[in-house]
Amino acid sequence: MTVTAPALTEVTGSNAALRAFLHGLPGVDKVGADARAAALGTRSIKTSSKVFAIDLAISMVDLTTLEGADTPGKVRALATKALRPDPLDPSCPSTAAVCVYPSMVNDVREIVAGSTVKIASVATAFPSGQASLKVKIDDVRDAVAAGADEIDMVINRGAFLAGRYLEVFDEIVAVKGACGDARLKVIMETGELVTYDNVRRASWLSMLAGADFIKTSTGKISPAATPPVTLIMLEAVRDFLAATGRQVGVKPAGGIRTSKDAIKYLVLVNETAGDGWLDPHWFRFGASSLLNDLLLQRNKMKTGHYSGPDYVTLD
Numbered sequence: 001m002t003v004t005a006p007a008l009t010e011v012t013g014s015n016a017a018l019r020a021f022l023h024g025l026p027g028v029d030k031v032g033a034d035a036r037a038a039a040l041g042t043r044s045i046k047t048s049s050k051v052f053a054i055d056l057a058i059s060m061v062d063l064t065t066l067e068g069a070d071t072p073g074k075v076r077a078l079a080t081k082a083l084r085p086d087p088l089d090p091s092c093p094s095t096a097a098v099c100v101y102p103s104m105v106n107d108v109r110e111i112v113a114g115s116t117v118k119i120a121s122v123a124t125a126f127p128s129g130q131a132s133l134k135v136k137i138d139d140v141r142d143a144v145a146a147g148a149d150e151i152d153m154v155i156n157r158g159a160f161l162a163g164r165y166l167e168v169f170d171e172i173v174a175v176k177g178a179c180g181d182a183r184l185k186v187i188m189e190t191g192e193l194v195t196y197d198n199v200r201r202a203s204w205l206s207m208l209a210g211a212d213f214i215k216t217s218t219g220k221i222s223p224a225a226t227p228p229v230t231l232i233m234l235e236a237v238r239d240f241l242a243a244t245g246r247q248v249g250v251k252p253a254g255g256i257r258t259s260k261d262a263i264k265y266l267v268l269v270n271e272t273a274g275d276g277w278l279d280p281h282w283f284r285f286g287a288s289s290l291l292n293d294l295l296l297q298r299n300k301m302k303t304g305h306y307s308g309p310d311y312v313t314l315d
Helices: 015-023 030-040 047-059 072-083 102-112 133-146 157-161 165-179 196-208 227-244 259-272 290-303
Strands: 061-064 097-100 118-122 150-154 183-187 213-215 249-251 285-287
Touching: 015 165, 015 196, 030 227, 030 259, 047 061, 047 259, 047 290, 061 072, 061 290, 072 097, 072 102, 097 102, 097 150, 102 118, 102 133, 133 150, 133 165, 150 165, 157 165, 157 196, 165 183, 165 196, 196 213, 196 227, 213 227, 227 249, 227 259, 259 290, 285 290
Parallel strands: 061 097, 061 285, 097 118, 118 150, 150 183, 183 213, 213 249
Antiparallel strands: none
16 A cells, blocks of 8 residues: 555544544455465475574564463563573573563563563553553553563553544553653554454554554453454554654464464565564564473474473473
8 A cells, every 4th residue: 555654644633534544544355364364374484494483483472471360479480481491502592571560570670681581561451451541651650660661552442443543542642652762562452353454444543653563462352363463464564664664563462372373473474564574673472372382393493302391381
Protein backbone atom coordinates (compact mmCIF):
# COMPACT_ATOMS: atom_id res chain seq x y z
CA MET A 1 0.00 0.00 0.00
CA THR A 2 1.06 3.62 -0.46
CA VAL A 3 0.64 6.11 2.38
CA THR A 4 2.53 9.40 2.44
CA ALA A 5 4.00 10.76 5.65
CA PRO A 6 2.29 14.19 5.43
CA ALA A 7 -1.08 12.46 5.26
CA LEU A 8 -0.37 10.58 8.48
CA THR A 9 0.02 13.80 10.42
CA GLU A 10 -3.53 14.78 9.53
CA VAL A 11 -5.43 11.62 10.48
CA THR A 12 -5.32 11.87 14.27
CA GLY A 13 -7.04 15.21 14.71
CA SER A 14 -10.47 13.69 15.34
CA ASN A 15 -12.09 10.33 15.77
CA ALA A 16 -13.82 10.76 12.42
CA ALA A 17 -10.54 11.43 10.62
CA LEU A 18 -8.82 8.52 12.32
CA ARG A 19 -11.73 6.21 11.55
CA ALA A 20 -11.71 7.27 7.90
CA PHE A 21 -7.99 6.53 7.66
CA LEU A 22 -8.13 3.15 9.40
CA HIS A 23 -11.16 1.99 7.46
CA GLY A 24 -9.52 3.23 4.28
CA LEU A 25 -6.62 0.81 4.67
CA PRO A 26 -6.73 -2.03 2.12
CA GLY A 27 -8.83 -4.94 3.32
CA VAL A 28 -7.07 -8.15 4.24
CA ASP A 29 -7.66 -11.15 1.97
CA LYS A 30 -8.23 -13.76 4.70
CA VAL A 31 -7.88 -16.73 2.37
CA GLY A 32 -4.73 -15.25 0.86
CA ALA A 33 -3.18 -14.44 4.26
CA ASP A 34 -3.90 -17.93 5.59
CA ALA A 35 -2.49 -19.54 2.44
CA ARG A 36 0.63 -17.35 2.41
CA ALA A 37 1.40 -18.07 6.09
CA ALA A 38 0.83 -21.79 5.57
CA ALA A 39 3.08 -21.87 2.48
CA LEU A 40 5.92 -20.10 4.28
CA GLY A 41 5.54 -22.58 7.12
CA THR A 42 6.57 -25.41 4.80
CA ARG A 43 9.94 -23.90 3.92
CA SER A 44 12.88 -26.12 4.85
CA ILE A 45 16.28 -24.75 5.82
CA LYS A 46 19.75 -26.27 5.74
CA THR A 47 21.37 -27.64 8.87
CA SER A 48 23.87 -24.77 9.11
CA SER A 49 21.04 -22.27 8.81
CA LYS A 50 19.06 -24.13 11.46
CA VAL A 51 21.94 -23.78 13.92
CA PHE A 52 22.00 -20.04 13.25
CA ALA A 53 18.20 -19.80 13.48
CA ILE A 54 18.05 -21.54 16.86
CA ASP A 55 20.63 -19.19 18.38
CA LEU A 56 18.85 -16.21 16.84
CA ALA A 57 15.53 -17.38 18.25
CA ILE A 58 17.05 -17.79 21.73
CA SER A 59 18.37 -14.23 21.54
CA MET A 60 14.85 -13.02 20.65
CA VAL A 61 12.99 -14.62 23.57
CA ASP A 62 11.28 -12.44 26.15
CA LEU A 63 11.41 -15.07 28.91
CA THR A 64 8.10 -14.55 30.64
CA THR A 65 6.29 -15.35 33.87
CA LEU A 66 2.99 -13.61 34.52
CA GLU A 67 1.24 -15.68 37.15
CA GLY A 68 -0.48 -14.70 40.36
CA ALA A 69 1.72 -17.21 42.16
CA ASP A 70 5.01 -15.63 41.01
CA THR A 71 7.50 -15.26 43.84
CA PRO A 72 10.78 -13.35 44.08
CA GLY A 73 12.66 -16.65 44.10
CA LYS A 74 10.96 -17.90 40.92
CA VAL A 75 11.59 -14.60 39.16
CA ARG A 76 15.26 -14.48 40.16
CA ALA A 77 15.74 -18.05 38.92
CA LEU A 78 14.13 -17.10 35.60
CA ALA A 79 16.38 -14.04 35.30
CA THR A 80 19.43 -16.22 35.96
CA LYS A 81 18.28 -18.56 33.21
CA ALA A 82 17.86 -15.61 30.84
CA LEU A 83 21.50 -14.66 31.43
CA ARG A 84 22.84 -18.20 30.96
CA PRO A 85 20.14 -20.29 29.26
CA ASP A 86 22.54 -23.25 29.06
CA PRO A 87 24.89 -23.16 32.08
CA LEU A 88 26.99 -25.94 30.50
CA ASP A 89 27.62 -23.97 27.31
CA PRO A 90 28.84 -20.37 27.59
CA SER A 91 28.48 -19.96 23.81
CA CYS A 92 24.71 -20.07 24.15
CA PRO A 93 23.30 -16.53 23.77
CA SER A 94 21.32 -14.78 26.48
CA THR A 95 17.65 -14.12 25.92
CA ALA A 96 16.48 -10.65 24.90
CA ALA A 97 14.56 -9.87 28.06
CA VAL A 98 12.72 -11.11 31.11
CA CYS A 99 9.06 -10.07 31.25
CA VAL A 100 7.32 -9.82 34.63
CA TYR A 101 4.73 -7.85 36.58
CA PRO A 102 5.82 -4.40 37.88
CA SER A 103 6.12 -5.69 41.45
CA MET A 104 8.80 -8.14 40.29
CA VAL A 105 10.95 -5.72 38.25
CA ASN A 106 13.38 -5.05 41.07
CA ASP A 107 14.00 -8.77 41.57
CA VAL A 108 14.95 -9.11 37.90
CA ARG A 109 17.14 -6.01 38.04
CA GLU A 110 19.18 -7.46 40.90
CA ILE A 111 20.15 -10.37 38.64
CA VAL A 112 20.55 -8.86 35.16
CA ALA A 113 22.00 -5.43 35.98
CA GLY A 114 24.93 -4.63 33.71
CA SER A 115 24.06 -7.36 31.19
CA THR A 116 22.44 -7.23 27.75
CA VAL A 117 19.21 -8.76 29.09
CA LYS A 118 16.43 -6.19 29.17
CA ILE A 119 13.80 -5.91 31.88
CA ALA A 120 10.28 -5.88 30.43
CA SER A 121 7.20 -5.27 32.50
CA VAL A 122 3.54 -5.58 31.65
CA ALA A 123 1.45 -2.61 32.74
CA THR A 124 -1.79 -0.66 32.15
CA ALA A 125 -4.04 -3.08 34.06
CA PHE A 126 -2.70 -6.16 32.28
CA PRO A 127 -4.31 -8.32 30.92
CA SER A 128 -7.77 -6.71 30.67
CA GLY A 129 -6.78 -3.09 30.19
CA GLN A 130 -9.96 -2.15 32.04
CA ALA A 131 -8.83 0.62 34.37
CA SER A 132 -8.76 4.39 34.44
CA LEU A 133 -6.02 6.19 32.54
CA LYS A 134 -4.60 7.49 35.82
CA VAL A 135 -4.23 3.95 37.16
CA LYS A 136 -2.58 2.85 33.93
CA ILE A 137 -0.12 5.74 33.90
CA ASP A 138 0.78 5.17 37.56
CA ASP A 139 1.33 1.48 36.74
CA VAL A 140 3.77 2.41 33.97
CA ARG A 141 5.62 4.98 36.05
CA ASP A 142 6.03 2.50 38.90
CA ALA A 143 7.51 -0.10 36.55
CA VAL A 144 9.91 2.38 34.95
CA ALA A 145 10.97 3.74 38.34
CA ALA A 146 11.73 0.18 39.46
CA GLY A 147 14.06 -0.27 36.50
CA ALA A 148 11.99 -1.55 33.55
CA ASP A 149 13.66 -1.01 30.16
CA GLU A 150 10.52 -1.97 28.25
CA ILE A 151 6.80 -1.63 28.92
CA ASP A 152 4.24 -4.04 27.48
CA MET A 153 0.88 -2.25 27.59
CA VAL A 154 -2.56 -3.52 26.60
CA ILE A 155 -4.98 -1.48 24.55
CA ASN A 156 -8.58 -0.92 25.56
CA ARG A 157 -10.16 -3.49 23.24
CA GLY A 158 -13.66 -2.40 24.24
CA ALA A 159 -12.98 1.14 23.03
CA PHE A 160 -11.35 -0.11 19.84
CA LEU A 161 -14.18 -2.49 18.96
CA ALA A 162 -16.72 0.27 19.70
CA GLY A 163 -14.95 2.49 17.17
CA ARG A 164 -13.54 4.95 19.72
CA TYR A 165 -10.20 4.96 17.95
CA LEU A 166 -9.05 8.37 19.13
CA GLU A 167 -9.56 7.30 22.74
CA VAL A 168 -7.26 4.32 22.17
CA PHE A 169 -4.78 6.53 20.31
CA ASP A 170 -4.67 9.15 23.08
CA GLU A 171 -4.18 6.46 25.72
CA ILE A 172 -1.19 4.98 23.88
CA VAL A 173 0.29 8.46 23.45
CA ALA A 174 -0.09 9.08 27.20
CA VAL A 175 1.49 5.76 28.10
CA LYS A 176 4.35 6.39 25.69
CA GLY A 177 4.95 9.71 27.43
CA ALA A 178 5.07 7.97 30.81
CA CYS A 179 7.64 5.46 29.52
CA GLY A 180 10.44 7.99 29.35
CA ASP A 181 13.40 6.16 27.83
CA ALA A 182 11.74 2.75 28.08
CA ARG A 183 10.55 1.19 24.82
CA LEU A 184 6.82 0.62 24.47
CA LYS A 185 5.27 -2.62 23.21
CA VAL A 186 1.55 -2.30 22.48
CA ILE A 187 -0.44 -5.50 22.99
CA MET A 188 -3.49 -5.61 20.73
CA GLU A 189 -4.90 -8.95 21.98
CA THR A 190 -5.57 -10.06 18.43
CA GLY A 191 -7.67 -13.01 19.57
CA GLU A 192 -10.33 -10.52 20.67
CA LEU A 193 -10.17 -8.30 17.57
CA VAL A 194 -12.31 -10.79 15.58
CA THR A 195 -11.13 -9.94 12.05
CA TYR A 196 -7.86 -9.62 10.17
CA ASP A 197 -8.96 -6.14 9.06
CA ASN A 198 -9.12 -5.14 12.73
CA VAL A 199 -5.61 -6.51 13.27
CA ARG A 200 -4.30 -4.30 10.47
CA ARG A 201 -6.20 -1.28 11.81
CA ALA A 202 -5.00 -1.83 15.38
CA SER A 203 -1.42 -2.22 14.12
CA TRP A 204 -1.52 1.11 12.29
CA LEU A 205 -3.30 2.84 15.17
CA SER A 206 -0.66 1.65 17.63
CA MET A 207 2.21 2.73 15.40
CA LEU A 208 0.68 6.13 14.72
CA ALA A 209 0.47 6.64 18.49
CA GLY A 210 4.17 5.92 18.98
CA ALA A 211 4.50 2.18 19.65
CA ASP A 212 8.06 0.87 19.44
CA PHE A 213 6.69 -2.66 19.07
CA ILE A 214 3.31 -4.12 18.22
CA LYS A 215 2.52 -7.34 20.06
CA THR A 216 -0.14 -9.94 19.36
CA SER A 217 -1.32 -11.11 22.72
CA THR A 218 -1.24 -11.22 26.49
CA GLY A 219 -0.99 -15.01 26.40
CA LYS A 220 -4.14 -15.14 28.52
CA ILE A 221 -6.62 -15.33 25.61
CA SER A 222 -6.99 -18.01 22.94
CA PRO A 223 -6.15 -17.81 20.11
CA ALA A 224 -2.92 -15.97 20.89
CA ALA A 225 -0.17 -15.60 18.29
CA THR A 226 -0.81 -17.21 14.92
CA PRO A 227 1.26 -17.09 11.72
CA PRO A 228 -1.44 -15.31 9.63
CA VAL A 229 -1.93 -12.59 12.27
CA THR A 230 1.82 -12.12 12.58
CA LEU A 231 2.05 -11.93 8.78
CA ILE A 232 -0.47 -9.07 8.78
CA MET A 233 1.46 -7.25 11.50
CA LEU A 234 4.74 -7.71 9.63
CA GLU A 235 3.15 -6.26 6.49
CA ALA A 236 1.97 -3.32 8.60
CA VAL A 237 5.41 -2.50 10.04
CA ARG A 238 6.98 -2.88 6.60
CA ASP A 239 4.48 -0.46 5.07
CA PHE A 240 4.74 1.92 8.03
CA LEU A 241 8.50 2.12 7.59
CA ALA A 242 8.03 2.89 3.90
CA ALA A 243 5.50 5.61 4.71
CA THR A 244 7.22 7.28 7.66
CA GLY A 245 10.85 6.19 7.79
CA ARG A 246 10.31 4.82 11.32
CA GLN A 247 10.89 1.14 12.05
CA VAL A 248 8.62 -0.65 14.53
CA GLY A 249 9.19 -4.10 16.02
CA VAL A 250 6.86 -7.09 16.18
CA LYS A 251 6.32 -9.51 19.06
CA PRO A 252 4.13 -12.61 18.69
CA ALA A 253 3.32 -13.96 22.14
CA GLY A 254 1.47 -16.99 23.41
CA GLY A 255 1.31 -20.49 22.00
CA ILE A 256 4.79 -20.60 20.40
CA ARG A 257 6.32 -23.62 22.09
CA THR A 258 8.70 -25.45 19.75
CA SER A 259 11.87 -24.71 17.81
CA LYS A 260 10.04 -25.71 14.64
CA ASP A 261 7.39 -23.07 15.35
CA ALA A 262 10.03 -20.41 16.07
CA ILE A 263 11.89 -21.10 12.83
CA LYS A 264 8.63 -20.83 10.88
CA TYR A 265 8.16 -17.36 12.37
CA LEU A 266 11.71 -16.35 11.43
CA VAL A 267 11.02 -17.39 7.84
CA LEU A 268 7.82 -15.34 8.00
CA VAL A 269 9.79 -12.30 9.16
CA ASN A 270 12.45 -12.62 6.48
CA GLU A 271 10.00 -13.17 3.64
CA THR A 272 7.51 -10.48 4.70
CA ALA A 273 9.28 -7.57 6.39
CA GLY A 274 12.85 -8.43 5.41
CA ASP A 275 16.09 -9.25 7.17
CA GLY A 276 16.13 -5.81 8.79
CA TRP A 277 13.76 -7.31 11.37
CA LEU A 278 15.88 -10.42 12.02
CA ASP A 279 17.35 -8.86 15.14
CA PRO A 280 16.25 -8.94 18.80
CA HIS A 281 15.87 -5.16 18.68
CA TRP A 282 13.04 -5.57 16.17
CA PHE A 283 11.56 -9.02 16.70
CA ARG A 284 10.76 -10.93 19.89
CA PHE A 285 9.02 -14.08 21.00
CA GLY A 286 6.86 -13.74 24.10
CA ALA A 287 7.30 -17.19 25.60
CA SER A 288 8.08 -19.35 28.59
CA SER A 289 8.27 -22.98 27.42
CA LEU A 290 9.79 -22.16 24.00
CA LEU A 291 13.27 -21.60 25.42
CA ASN A 292 13.52 -25.15 26.77
CA ASP A 293 12.76 -26.69 23.39
CA LEU A 294 15.26 -24.38 21.69
CA LEU A 295 17.92 -25.47 24.18
CA LEU A 296 17.15 -29.16 23.66
CA GLN A 297 17.28 -28.78 19.88
CA ARG A 298 20.49 -26.76 20.13
CA ASN A 299 22.17 -29.46 22.20
CA LYS A 300 20.94 -32.14 19.80
CA MET A 301 22.50 -30.26 16.88
CA LYS A 302 25.81 -30.22 18.76
CA THR A 303 25.88 -33.75 20.13
CA GLY A 304 23.77 -35.69 17.65
CA HIS A 305 21.36 -36.99 20.28
CA TYR A 306 18.53 -35.69 22.41
CA SER A 307 19.17 -34.91 26.06
CA GLY A 308 16.80 -36.04 28.77
CA PRO A 309 14.17 -33.66 30.16
CA ASP A 310 16.40 -32.91 33.15
CA TYR A 311 18.82 -31.06 30.84
CA VAL A 312 16.60 -27.97 31.15
CA THR A 313 14.88 -26.40 34.12
CA LEU A 314 11.13 -26.47 34.64
CA ASP A 315 10.07 -22.82 35.02
